Amino acid sequence: MEAVVFFVAAAGVLAGALGVVLFRHPVYAALSLVGSMLAIAVLFLQQDADLVAIVQIVVYASAITVLFLFVIMLLGVDRSEARDTGHLFQRAAAVVLGVAVLVGIVGIVGNKWVAGTPASSAPLDDPRGGNVRAVAEVLFTDYIWAFEVVSVMLVIGVVGSVVLARRSRQIAAARQREEVSV
Amino acid sequence: MGLLAEITPDITANYYLGLAALMFVVGGVGMLVRRNTLIMFMCVELMLNAVNLTFVTFAKTMNDAHGQAIVFFTLVVAAAEVAIGLAIIVAIFRRRQGVTADDIDQLAG
Numbered sequence: 001m002e003a004v005v006f007f008v009a010a011a012g013v014l015a016g017a018l019g020v021v022l023f024r025h026p027v028y029a030a031l032s033l034v035g036s037m038l039a040i041a042v043l044f045l046q047q048d049a050d051l052v053a054i055v056q057i058v059v060y061a062s063a064i065t066v067l068f069l070f071v072i073m074l075l076g077v078d079r080s081e082a083r084d085t086g087h088l089f090q091r092a093a094a095v096v097l098g099v100a101v102l103v104g105i106v107g108i109v110g111n112k113w114v115a116g117t118p119a120s121s122a123p124l125d126d127p128r129g130g131n132v133r134a135v136a137e138v139l140f141t142d143y144i145w146a147f148e149v150v151s152v153m154l155v156i157g158v159v160g161s162v163v164l165a166r167r168s169r170q171i172a173a174a175r176q177r178e179e180v181s182v
Numbered sequence: 183m184g185l186l187a188e189i190t191p192d193i194t195a196n197y198y199l200g201l202a203a204l205m206f207v208v209g210g211v212g213m214l215v216r217r218n219t220l221i222m223f224m225c226v227e228l229m230l231n232a233v234n235l236t237f238v239t240f241a242k243t244m245n246d247a248h249g250q251a252i253v254f255f256t257l258v259v260a261a262a263e264v265a266i267g268l269a270i271i272v273a274i275f276r277r278r279q280g281v282t283a284d285d286i287d288q289l290a291g
Contacts, residue, residue, distance in 0.1 A: 003190035004190065014204065014205065014208070021225065029220075029221050036228065047238050056257075060227070064227065067264055068220065071268045075272065099207075102207040105203040135250045135251055143251055150255055150258050153258070156262075157262035161265045164269040164272075
């Protein structure tokens with residue numbers, strides 16, 4: 001049964017990923033990104049990562065993709081992608097490079113380079129159901145400083161995006177004034 | 183169900199790692215091939231997700247929650263990156279009509 005779920009989800013993941021790369025229309029690309037994220041969430045669930053799977057759906061498949069779709073609709077770039085053609089040599093080089101990277105990664109993984117003993121943490125398959133406790137224990141002890149720093153980074157991100165959005169309006173206003181004065 | 187169990191292989195961690203590698207490469211090639219900055223962004227998300235899958239797979243293999251905790255940091259970084267990146271794209275689009283990577287060549291030497 002695990003194999004069936006894995007292969008169906010893997011097909012979903014790869015179809016979504018190829019859709020993102022191949023669809024000309026950005027909206028279709030964003031929607032296949034959703035499909036890919038949902039299939040990844042299934043794979044997470046299958047590997048005892050309940051909390052991560054739910055967060056994946058809430059943050060990635062919902063929030064981030066809605067942001068993408070919002071910007072696509074806002075800018076109206078869903079029609080124009082005329083310049084995407086050409087660059088044949090570049091494309092061939094990219095594909096060759098991709099195959100080389102794939103061979104490299106698979107070669108490394110095939111050599112079983114993963115070794116060592118797990119750090120001490122609560123077992124993932126908690127008999128009480130779910131592994132929220134195990135993840136939370138690690139997150140709020142070993143990674144507490146990283147957690148705090150990440151919260152600062154998020155605040156900086158919010159402020160940064162607000163500043164970017166505002167400043168460009170000021171520039172537009174200044175330009176308009178210039179045009180009027182000229 | 184018995185027949186199904188016989189013909190399907192046991193899913194080991196290597197299957198997940200192989201899938202993650204494939205997804206990473208698809209994202210990387212898409213990043214190089216596409217010129218629309220929004221789709222290039224989506225390809226970055228694909229690559230980040232492939233890495234997340236690797237983290238979760240290793241967490242399961244080693245029965246250790248650290249891998250899953252790190253996925254949260256990747257998620258937060260991805261969210262912040264999307265917020266800033268899309269703000270930059272909107273800012274660029276306001277100044278010049280077009281968001282393909284070929285339009286943004288002012289820093290090219």
